Amino acid sequence: KAGVTQTPRYLIKTRGQQVTLSCSPISGHRSVSWYQQTPGQGLQFLFEYFSETQRNKGNFPGRFSGRQFSNSRSEMNVSTLELGDSALYLCASSPGPETSYEQYFGPGTRLTVT
């Protein structure tokens, strides 16, 4: 089975712009979670989607949003980018809640905001 794929892998944006990141989960996985990883804060949970519904949300401002499509693919959007948004954004998939607890991570999208 192919693993979790994320596009793009690298991105450079300017402050104030917006960005959309994409995640394709492992085939058959219906749950997708997003995380932000920075050297200072480590891995922080952004949100989780299952069956096109947001199940959980982390403590991030409303500039961070996401969605999931009927084929389980997910996107996250960050509007009005700030320098502090520079990070590795990781997507993880799992079969679904209550059926499996381990998460399978993609390689991440490295976002640099200048």
Add this chain to the structure above:
Amino acid sequence: SQKIEQNSEALNIQEGKTATLTCNYTNYSPAYLQWYRQDPGRGPVFLLLIRENEKEKRKERLKVTFDTTLKQSLFHITASQPADSATYLCALAAGSSNTGKLIFGQGTTLQVKP
């Protein structure tokens, strides 16, 4: 507030020795705890999951213990090899309803020297 702590300092050991990494948590009553491995520039890779009613779990050269009284998990790598050099992360979910929402420790970097 909920907190997960791992040894922030890098752990340096000689090849063939046993590496022991610690994960402590406060203000949590986790149903299970997970350990992941992360190599530079890559997403975390799931290693082991241990449930609150399990004291110990093994997988090949890996062993995890979980003490809910001490609020601590220990992660052991026996007969360590240079290829085991990586950052190891512990992660908790608060309960079954939060399977897609993992709270990660900062990680411990392990360096195994030949």
